[in-house]
Amino acid sequence: MTRLSAAQALESYRSADLLELGREASAVQKRLHPEGVVTFVGDRNINYTNVCVVGCLFCAFHRRPGDPEGYVLSIDQVVAKVEEAVAGGVTQILLQGGVNPAIPLSYYTELFRAVRRYPVHIHSLSPVEIAFLADREGVDAETILSKLREAGLDSLPGGGAEILSDRPRSIQSPRKIPASRWLSIMETAQRLGMKTTATMVYGSVETPAERIQHLLAIRDLQDRTGGFTAFIPWSYQPKNTSLGGKEAGGAEYLRMVAISRLTLDNVPNLQVSWVTQGLKLAQVALAFGANDFGGTMMEENVVRAAGVTFRARKEDIVAAIREAGYRPAQRDTYYRIRQEF
């Protein structure tokens, strides 16, 4: 299959028949994953702080410094959550917070050293947090990543990407790192040997061309490093945010999943976002190119702050995958199968 150019991807995204787009994306999914398995990982998100100075307009989760609803979890509190997660079969911990200037670098190194005593993979922090720590310590991102890696950080989730195009970023998150820095921190992490994922939050102020620009930025970096394990698109959740607006619909989600699968020919896995789209639409997305259900999300606070309350137990995810016609399997962070159901 020839690689889609930006113009071809945009044309398909805008004009192709939805079911035809889905058929093409499904053919790619079947070629990449011919065994008919759809995976998920046992994970827990722990938001160690909700205090953030970046103040993205689309974010309902954060609180400004000094806000009475602001919090920082102690290392003991995080460890208690990790213990509970391990007892519940979780293998991946996603620690992510706001950008809180009151938290020293030593908090992160001590935290990771404490968490790594448990049999979990630490898939934590986004390039936004790494950039802030680097700037505050007066060092480069590689120095921060190396220190955190030495303390136990295994891989980076793809948060903070939203739309990797500076025009929409300057509107919805003017104090956030530009697209180029997000990409360069991911490249640095990948060159250090850390795997990462990439996300996309579409449906706010960006144009279709800027969505395609995002996909091509991920594809270009992946050509150089091969460090992305998965791509995860989801729709902007407008409730309780300063930016407001409407949520993109289900057909737009399926179109986005399909064009992602078709454009990102070098990223092996495409995750559905059941936590924002619900299990039923996630099932349908498996026929539009997706092959992974992401995490069991034992705890999730960011999307919930935007008024979205989809919840699922591991059994529900297994049943949803099976009902959609695939073999469910629990994986680890590196997509190695741990258990089939």
Ligand code: SF4
């Ligand atoms: S999205 Fe992240 S960086 Fe932006 S305000 Fe929310 S917590 Fe802060």
